[in-house]
Amino acid sequence: MGWNAVWHGGVRRRGRGMAALAALGVLGAGVLVPAAPAGAAPRCGPPAAGGPVQVAHVPDWTESIAVDRRGRMFATAYFSGRVYRIDAPGAAPVALTGDIGANGGIVVREDGKLLVGTGNDLAHSLTGDLLPVSKLLEVDPETGAVGVYASGLGGIDGVALAPDGTVYTTTLGGTGIGRVTPDGRVDPAWARVPRPNGIAVSPDGAEVYVVQTTLAPGVYRISVGDPGHPRRWASATGTDAAGLPDGLTLDGRGRPLIATHAAGEVWRVEDGALCAVAAGPELRLSTQLVYGRGGEGFSAGRLYRAGVDGGIYEVPDGAEDAAGG
Template sequence: MRISHWGRFIGGGVRAVAAGALLAGAVSVVAPQTASAAPVCPGAGQAPVLVGRVPGAALEGVAVDGGGRLYTTDLLSGRVFRLDAPGAPAVPVATVPDGGAGALAWASDGSLLVGYGADARVFLGDILRPGAIAKLNTATNVLTPFVSGLSAANGLDVAADGTAYATNDFGTQIGRVFPDGRVEPHWATLPSANGAVLGADDRYLYVSRTFVNPGVSRIPLANPGAPESILDLSGLDNFAAPDGLALDSQGRPVVPANVRGEIWRLDSPGQYCVLASGLPTSSMVVYGQGSGGFSAGRLFRIGFDGAIYEIPGGFDG
């Protein structure tokens, strides 16, 4: 649930509304320097390439399977779409039962976790806990409710042991879901935690901070009460609205700046560069998988404009 989507319904003051509704919290710092206008990343700056479109959709979540097929969710209709390759049509494969389709992540049993309940209730998500997750069998396209009682599932990732983590960028609670379906809705507290991705060794959960104290944090799984800021934004970038992030093969966060229309790579604490620009309303980035279709090493962006772009400068191989 990001600034561009809510702007369609409640106007340009959404940032002020969201910030006023959230609790401002302090985070511990891992030597980040205050960020300023960023340079273009070495080898980057090429024009993004349009590789798919879902007309009329506001794309929120994205995941790519081992065969290079891309799945994405439409926040407006609650549908899940599949694109078999760049340029292929978007095929609807499922619809969430309660509207507001959100984040996607692969479960340890091979099913695709689909977050939902991302509607106006997320403003009171920490109280109402409307967030839920279903499991999609991608072989049969059967969607089965899995768990509920989360603040939201706007960001979602799964550790090697099958434990899932879910965020709410309009709340403060980060939930934890065990493989057996047990839900811990307040595993960690971080205002406006958005996109979520685990590091390769599952030591840290990386999250973007969208509305409150914008930037990027990493949360130690062994000590969730001590989140560490690795990027603090200031100046005009304070309004950039960092969104759903990914990690490259070197563990560097790649973050879409929703309002600024840029894709950033965080090379070290407090230091980032621009992989692509001219992409306002970007909601999430993802790296491809496999040898065909949306293949490994290639970086893709989805957005609330319903478009899917490849980011040539983000190639990771």
């Protein structure tokens, strides 16, 4: 998940690429990133039969996706700022909200309510460390009613939910990892990682995993008990260093899976190293990954990818029962 805002022909456009902020190592708009050489990361295991299959399409840049217990998918749309609901593979997306500035991450709470990040744009992201003013919104998945869950965070890109209800956020243009406790306490700089992007919490809630997208791409582990000392866990080396890792999710064994922009691959962290779970042109410019839930719709055990093209793809190689999974 990333951002940038540029003016082109009098129209404000937000997107990714390597335009205005290349010097900062941040993704820009209006320029498609050249693909890194395919197959740079070793395969995690033999590929499953068949490649990625498109199962839905959001009419916008799809920044983040999440699935609830009923197998319904929810997506944030970067340009329009809307939240969409997709009831099942093949179903048409329904705009659950109007423009609420929903251009960041999205997660589903245990009570079914959605938490959505805002401020994932040039101004809020670059100033987020010094002026944390962005909001985490609460959205009703049935009615689309919107409220403010927390404020005072840096421009929110990634959002992750811990088992105890604590929420963690990233600010791509800065270093701050935000934290919101269940009782409402907000710390916009609970920890610091350079260019933080995708984020997830270990199944036991003891560690927070964060993707660094540029400068020295890789994955960090942050101990909840020692947030002042993030530990680098895996690094993208060789041609993978140009892969532009983005969104992050965990499989059923708690292993991080990472969407990439330029590599056209889904990476997994195994024993402190990166390997490729899946690869293909459909996986270029990916923004986020999520596993399904429940027995219907976007069901448990299946891996789904969202991207700049608005396409939602099922990725068979990432399925929980796939070879090497």
